[in-house]
Amino acid sequence: MITYKFRIYPNKKQQRKILYQFKICKEIYNELLYQNKEYLITKKYDFNSIIKDIKITCPAYYSKVHSQALQNISDRVSKALENFFRRVKEKKEKVGFPRFKSRVKSITYPQSGFMINKKLKLSKIGNIPIIYHRTIKGKVKTLTIKVNKFNQWYVFFSCEAENKKIKNNRLHNAIGIDVGLENFATLSNGEKVENPRFLIRSEDKLKKLQRRLSRKKLRSKSRKKVKLKIARQHIKIFNQRNDFLHKLSRKLVNNYRLIAVEKLNIKGMVHNRYLAKHIYDVSWNRFIQLLSYKAVASGGLLIESTKTKGSSKRCSNCGFEMEMKLNKRVFKCDSCGLKLNRDHNAAINMLKDTVGHTEISTLADDNVRPSFLKAKIYEARTKRDELLMKQ
Ligand SMILES: [Zn+2]
Structure with missing residues (x-):
């Protein structure tokens, strides 16, 4: 649906x-x-x-x-x-x-x-x-x-969604996506998707309003006014971000037949007090939801990589695992000498992890019928390794 x-x-x-x-x-x-x-x-x-x-x-x-x-x-x-x-x-x-x-x-x-x-x-x-x-x-x-x-x-x-036939020109395309704080997403081909400027501006405005609110007296009229402004700003950000996510997911689904993403631990994500982080958490979930239904509706496939534990700590070239602190932005492999942007390395791992997996799960919104999805997964499983060989 x-x-x-x-x-x-x-x-x-x-x-x-x-x-x-x-x-x-x-x-x-x-x-x-x-x-x-x-x-x-x-x-x-x-x-x-x-x-x-x-x-x-x-x-x-x-x-x-x-x-x-x-x-x-x-x-x-x-x-x-x-x-x-x-x-x-x-x-x-x-x-x-x-x-x-x-x-x-x-x-x-x-x-x-x-x-x-x-x-x-x-x-x-x-x-x-x-x-x-x-x-x-x-x-x-x-x-x-x-x-x-x-x-x-x-x-x-x-x-009711129409199921389109798979476009042939997408058949050879597979991509891994890593979502992060620095950039909205990094693709396994090295492309980066930044957070759009207008969103950053809107979010800055929200932070300013929030600060202003904390200075107001409890139950005062001016506090009420600021609260209303904050609510409006939230709606504006939601709409802007939603629009951005729709366009991005559409672009990816149109270009790639197979999309591998990180399995996000939604329950484990603590709603922490940093506003920005909260917004990102919400939009990642939404992004994957949008990708999922668009991929399924157009005959593509979204695969949740379940093996991502440490996807940023593993070398995408030789598989060597090493400690990666959060502030380290470049992955330098101690074993084979690979030097890559941290998120780029993780995105490649995401894609590679889908090969040889017996248990692959596909994320879908509640409205997509499971039996239909299962069929898609089986179809993809046979094609998957073949696709990845051509990368
Ligand atoms: Zn290595």
Whole structure:
């Protein structure tokens, strides 16, 4: 599944209508959850009968919201409960029953209730102006409407991804990528991808705002103002970075058939107090997620190298391992004399590690079907060594 995000501009009346729908959905969500608390012992959920009950007792609700959108609410409750039972089964500590919602922030139309023309036509709401900044490929499966706290409205289209045939000119290409702090990424062919200037500028601005905030008095008006500015700056950075990551991942997927990346230990990544580090952590994950779905959708392959422990400490030429302190930027092999940039050496290792591995894992976002991925992996396994020989 691929999700497209577009800005929409509902008028005041339409906004009120949508917000009212959010409110109804919230109440129904809570009602369903409450009823299920009762049913917990029997472990039987019959959402349809509950919805029917609400339908009879409060018909006014039903006239205002599209029936499909309500169906989606019961799906959300089911999902929350499923997750709850899964966590109970896994015996994770502190398993809490799903919470009642104080707000529902989005509404989803599965299958029907919307039409996409020059404007976005929504059942019970009307025609909403929309800015199509790109073309939608594939069949629209669901539509979701969201609003952020700055009253900016968005629509999300979830589409089934089309699986394109592998382009022949990419067949001979394989690349390893090392992500780092100095450069955003270093490729195994020595190319470096720097963090774009505009992002660095935006991040500097954020740091300045954060410093300003720390000087303000608690609960003062001016503190509130700075807080709002910080939130806006966060959104701006997120958008800028997202755009950068989308373009970079697209470029890589278009040029390389096989992409090897480091397996990032996401849980092990401590959210430390340095803001910049936090932003990088988040964007690495996002970057690999984007690479993954783009690679799969276009017939390529992303391989997570599982053997990267010490990929920067190992010589990519002879395999000799040696101590590499974090501040050492050049890898000088004591055994064979290889002299390479630290990240470049790591990126080559990343690529080499995928050869001869029996266990290779492919990262994918949750929406990509595992069976489909497995097929891709097997296909790639046979071609893999052959590809790498041609490097
Ligand atoms: Zn060496």
